[in-house]
Amino acid sequence: MSDVRSLDRRILAALQVDGxxxxxxxxxxxxxxxxxVARRGADLIGSGLVRVRALPNPRKIGRTEQFVLKASCSPGTAGIAAAALARRTDSLFTYLLTGSAxxxxxxxxxxxxxxxxxxxxIGTIPGITSAATYPVLTxxxxxxxxxxxxxxxxxxxxLGGAAYSSAPTDLGGSDAxxxxxRILVQALMQDGRASYENLGRASGLSVQTVQRRIERMRQDGTLYLRAVFEPALVGLPVEALLWVRVPFPHLESVASLVLESSAVRYAAALAGDFQLVVDTVFESRSALYDYLRNSDWIARTQSLEPALVLEALKRSGTLAAHFGDSQGF
Structure with a gap:
């Protein structure tokens, strides 16, 4: 059983590189x-434990800006409020948290x-009593x-190395x-592993043209193909969102240190009373504790507020399996 579990994790890691x-x-x-591999991979996807989906770059599709919302709720309503946020078509992730929010x-x-x-x-969402909305600077x-x-x-x-992971995120000045x-992106949002033949039929393009266009969009940052799964599947069941205060003159140097760790899944600079938000994953709470005690970058901050993720209702624009799917642009 341990060999099978190890292979599943390696398949997930391969899909993370190239879905x-x-x-x-x-x-x-x-x-x-x-x-x-085909049997185990198909089983993982068929079970809903992993879904390969395209997430279009929001700064190109719709010319949008991103905001991180931190909300407090009245007792007993956090689940209702988080579900309402997750079901918004413009939300990219939604977490239930411990702590002050x-x-x-x-x-x-x-x-x-x-x-x-x-x-x-935001004020009309049932249950939310207070909320801070932080513009994402980068x-x-x-x-x-x-x-x-x-x-x-x-x-x-x-598998492709950094060809896709190094794609740019800021495409605000690029052509629509x-x-x-758009048809290709919409189809890949529903099934990131859809065959080139099916994509060709949907778009009216040849298979070769579909291949070229998807490859171009992936490498220039127009869309990102992601294997969406719970980190627990790869042995990392403890997830924490870190709200960080750090002087802006030191932000870049702190961020460069943050990115040295594979525990960091996401990091963004914010405008507001927190200047940095970091999404981290660990094999145990003890490992999180060690990270908070020993990471060099933390000593350079003014304060840090860790919050455990109790449940992820949405990741990478994809609702949790028990919500079904609701995507579009």
């Missing part, structure tokens, strides 16, 4: 029989809608760039997508 890699390619890189979410809205979001919409790491360090460097290189590209 569209064929089972044959993954099997070759991992040194496992193709039939075994009950839930957090990243929301992507057009600049013209920011006042409506912060002044009117992303230091997004989920598609996270490397759980399950595969070695040679294996990651064979044409009709065919």
């Amino acid at each position: 569209r890699a064929s089972w044959a390619k993954i099997a070759g890189v991992l040194g496992e029989p193709e039939r075994t 009950d839930c957090a979410a990243e929301i992507s809205v057009p600049a013209s809608k920011v006042a409506e979001l912060t002044v009117r919409e 992303h230091y790491r997004t989920m598609h760039q996270w490397d759980p360090e399950i595969l070695n460097e040679e294996e990651k290189t064979q 997508l044409g009709k065919e590209d």
